[in-house]
Amino acid sequence: MEGRRIEEAARAFIEQVGEPPRGTRLARWNRPVCVSVTNMQPRLAQFVIDRIAVNAFNVGVDVGEPGCKPNVIILATGDGPALAKKLVSEIGIGFRPAINHTDLGRNALQDFQNSDAPVRWWNVTMPVTTDTGDIAITLRSDEAPRTVTVRDGSRLRSNVRYDMAWTIVIIDMSRTNGAPLGVLADYVSMVSLAQVDPAADLSGQSTVMNLFRAPQDVSGLTQWDKDYLAALYAAPTDRANGRQQDAGVAHALIQQRREREGLEEDGGSAAPDGRE
Known part of the structure; x- marks a missing residue:
């Protein structure tokens, strides 16, 4: 009974947290993460960069050397909507590349610009071939990138x-309500290392994403956050479809939770309900 409970909890966490673009699968960084922070005092900016780098390294993400070209761009401001609109106006195609299924779409981009959230983010993903890492280009349309499903032993995989x-994160310092910088950096880590649904109701989950919903209950990345990120980066990336990709991440997450808590195959675990 308890074994079933941890499986259901893991799958619910993945379903609620993750939001890849329509027709795609959960994405992750397959090259080093390089973080830049703008509009913060240098020592505070370096603290945030270092915190994200440590979080990335701890879940299996390579981190760029000093002087690397940023692909996680964090900007602090006193007016989040104004900065978001300015960036979209100036960068344009950087938010919605002319390659199919790289982002959450026009409506989500409007929400990114008009939201009153303390932190807003925009992830861009790319379909690439699994053997070479080259972009699997399809011009923006209703079609997903052309893939070949390959049977490999007992499993199906995609090419x-x-x-x-790249990811852009805007922190509206006028709306963070005094959140500790370390916890704020953990929050930004989560939305930079994974595709997190900004509209998700995660009030029933143990996650740093509840920082602005219930700040008294959040002290940083939770163990569920860490295990989810580690599972995301441990699971195979070449599943044939989104359902199989989610299942692969769920399997890795379930194994981590069982191993962490010293459980046998039929062991138990508390669901991620805010109590570690």
Whole structure:
């Protein structure tokens, strides 16, 4: 009974947290993460960069050397909507590349610009071939990148995977309500290392994503956050479809939770309900 409970909890966490673009699968960084922080005092900016780098390294993500070209761009501001609109106006195609299924779409981009959230983010992913890492280009349309499903032993795999390409995060310091910088950096880590649904109701989950919903209950990345990220980066990336990709991440997450808590195959675990 308890074994079933941890499986259901893991699958619910993945379903609620993750939001890849329509027709794609959960993406991750398959190249080193390089973080830049703008509009913060240098020592505070370096603290945030270091915190994200440590979080990335701890879940299996390579981190770029000093002087690397940023692909996680974090900007602090006193007016989140104004900065978001300015960036979209100036960068344009950087938010919605002319390659199919790289982002959440026009409506989501409107929400990114008009939201009153303390932190907003925009992830761009790229479909790439699994053998070479070259972009599997399809012009923006209703069609997904052309893939070939290959039977390999007892499993099905695709010749296309989805890589995180770049992420833009805006922190509206006028709306963070005094959140500790370390906890804020953990929050930004979560939305930079994975595709997190900004509209998700995660009030029933143990996650740093509840920082602005119930700040008294959040002290940083939770163990569920860490295990989810580790599972995301441990699971195979070449599953044939989104359902199989989710199942692969769920399997890795379930194994981690059982191993962490010293459980046998039929052991138990508390669901991620805010109590570690």
